[in-house]
Amino acid sequence: MPMITFTAEGRLDGDSARVTIKDTELKIGLMGSDDPTPEEVLLGAALSCMILTIYYISREMGVQVKNVEGYIEGTLDPKGFQGDPNIPPGLLQVKYDLTIDSDDERMDEVMKLSMRRCPLKDTLMRRVDVDVSWKIRKT
Numbered sequence: 001m002p003m004i005t006f007t008a009e010g011r012l013d014g015d016s017a018r019v020t021i022k023d024t025e026l027k028i029g030l031m032g033s034d035d036p037t038p039e040e041v042l043l044g045a046a047l048s049c050m051i052l053t054i055y056y057i058s059r060e061m062g063v064q065v066k067n068v069e070g071y072i073e074g075t076l077d078p079k080g081f082q083g084d085p086n087i088p089p090g091l092l093q094v095k096y097d098l099t100i101d102s103d104d105e106r107m108d109e110v111m112k113l114s115m116r117r118c119p120l121k122d123t124l125m126r127r128v129d130v131d132v133s134w135k136i137r138k139t
């Protein structure tokens with residue numbers, strides 16, 4: 001299977017960012033706003049990725065899963081975002097809490113494979129090559 005590229009587009013809208021993914025627009029705000037923060041959106045994506053990975057692998061193995069529910073929590077020290085050079089600006093810890101309804105004895109194997117194969121869990125755990133370019137338009 002060839003490599004897959006995912007994309008999103010965004011723009012500043014007042015004190016929020018409007019991000020479009022496929023045909024869905026998300027309004028994302030700063031900490032303390034009523035809108036979800038980028039960190040919360042990341043955690044939601046990571047949790048949904050894990051839930052869908054469990055579903056995909058259970059289906060791949062023929063394991064009956066009645067339901068998958070989860071909770072995810074990320075910890076961030078805002079001093080890093082505010083410029084403290086001794087504290088990373090991003091998430092410091094992420095915790096998943098999952099409940100799977102299944103009577104199949106192979107569910108532990110499904111979970112071990114899911115922990116290994118979940119794309120966003122993997123992305124959170126390893127170093128990723130990131131390239132940022134910019135243009136400054138004179139207005």
